[in-house]
Amino acid sequence: MYQGTILKYSQYLSVNNQTPIISIHEGNTPLVPAPHIAKLTGVPGLKVFLKIEGLNPTGSFKDRGMTMAVSKAVEKGAKRIICASTGNTSASAAAYAARARGLGYELDCYVIIPAGYVALGKLSQAMIYGAKVIQIEGNFDEALNIVKDLSAKYPIELVNSINPYRIEGQKTSAYEICDELGEAPNYLCIPVGNAGNITAYWAGFKDYVSNASARPKMYGFQAAGAAPIVKGHVIDKPETVGTAIRIGNPASWKQAEAARDESAGLIDSVTDEEMLEAYRIIHSSEGYACEPASAASVAGLLKAAKQGQIMPESTVVCVLTGNGLKDPKVAMEQSDFKSAEIVYKADINEIAKALSLSSVLKA
Numbered sequence: 001m002y003q004g005t006i007l008k009y010s011q012y013l014s015v016n017n018q019t020p021i022i023s024i025h026e027g028n029t030p031l032v033p034a035p036h037i038a039k040l041t042g043v044p045g046l047k048v049f050l051k052i053e054g055l056n057p058t059g060s061f062k063d064r065g066m067t068m069a070v071s072k073a074v075e076k077g078a079k080r081i082i083c084a085s086t087g088n089t090s091a092s093a094a095a096y097a098a099r100a101r102g103l104g105y106e107l108d109c110y111v112i113i114p115a116g117y118v119a120l121g122k123l124s125q126a127m128i129y130g131a132k133v134i135q136i137e138g139n140f141d142e143a144l145n146i147v148k149d150l151s152a153k154y155p156i157e158l159v160n161s162i163n164p165y166r167i168e169g170q171k172t173s174a175y176e177i178c179d180e181l182g183e184a185p186n187y188l189c190i191p192v193g194n195a196g197n198i199t200a201y202w203a204g205f206k207d208y209v210s211n212a213s214a215r216p217k218m219y220g221f222q223a224a225g226a227a228p229i230v231k232g233h234v235i236d237k238p239e240t241v242g243t244a245i246r247i248g249n250p251a252s253w254k255q256a257e258a259a260r261d262e263s264a265g266l267i268d269s270v271t272d273e274e275m276l277e278a279y280r281i282i283h284s285s286e287g288y289a290c291e292p293a294s295a296a297s298v299a300g301l302l303k304a305a306k307q308g309q310i311m312p313e314s315t316v317v318c319v320l321t322g323n324g325l326k327d328p329k330v331a332m333e334q335s336d337f338k339s340a341e342i343v344y345k346a347d348i349n350e351i352a353k354a355l356s357l358s359s360v361l362k363a
Ligand code: F0G
Pocket: 060, 062, 084, 085, 086, 087, 088, 089, 090, 161, 191, 192, 193, 194, 195, 196, 197, 198, 244, 245, 291, 293, 294, 321, 322
């Protein structure tokens, strides 16, 4: 039986027989072909796959890192964990703390989030999993500074991606992609926020693919309004519809640049319009779902292809980092069929009219 990423890949992770494994069977997410997106790139012979990380237990890739961070926190006897979050990290931390409590460990979870900028799905998760949720007047970068200070001053384990076990756990997605494809892809397209995930994937590919020339080029994409790495300076007031990556001073900035440079990759930005266009394409033409920030990977691929930065006959994996159900507000705003917002009489003629069925009457 599949029992989560730690047991599957223990030889690559800092665990031993003494480590209490706090898992909710994260990982093992689908890698699915995206033929419509491949066609849209216009690149001959291109194969595009989506890594559906939104199908992790709490609906994002964060579970891979969190199973490691919480297991190691419990191993060392921690009673409290804390994180700053744009939403997904907090949902994941809250869930793994709940799991640990269910296994008999005492573990409180505190989360600090930017008020007004966390999608409803994520906020409700952190609450029902029993975290102590504190909203601040301020953005993610300010929240991260606060949790760093709190964990320095009080006995609280920090579980943001500056915790090395988070990065370690997140490497497992790269392992899965290689296992599934039988080799590494030529390109990995990924959204970049705090830059932990691009750092983790690159470390994972380096672990798993000994031949350096067979590793993928890492193509990271920030939102244009929150693109400090692209612009080369901290953004004080980051803004984007992809609230998950609304970050102006990424903690793993240098590591992300190293991943880019070592892999001969790139870190570029995509506008909110490009992100939302890709978001609609992923839903309406592939049948898969993701949250807005996740669509930066596909938006980035389309942009890179247009600029001639994707070779023909190659293989691309785009990481869809979070589940579409996390942010129902954006999903409803972006959908075409606005009549869903109107309530009709329960009358066949009115409904047939609303569905424009008159021209297709049965003979
Ligand atoms: N996609 C989603 C859905 C995310 O939630 C995040 C980060 C990223 C991409 C970017 O990953 O930070 O490793 O570069 N979310 C963090 C959070 C910041 O608090 O949930 P990154």
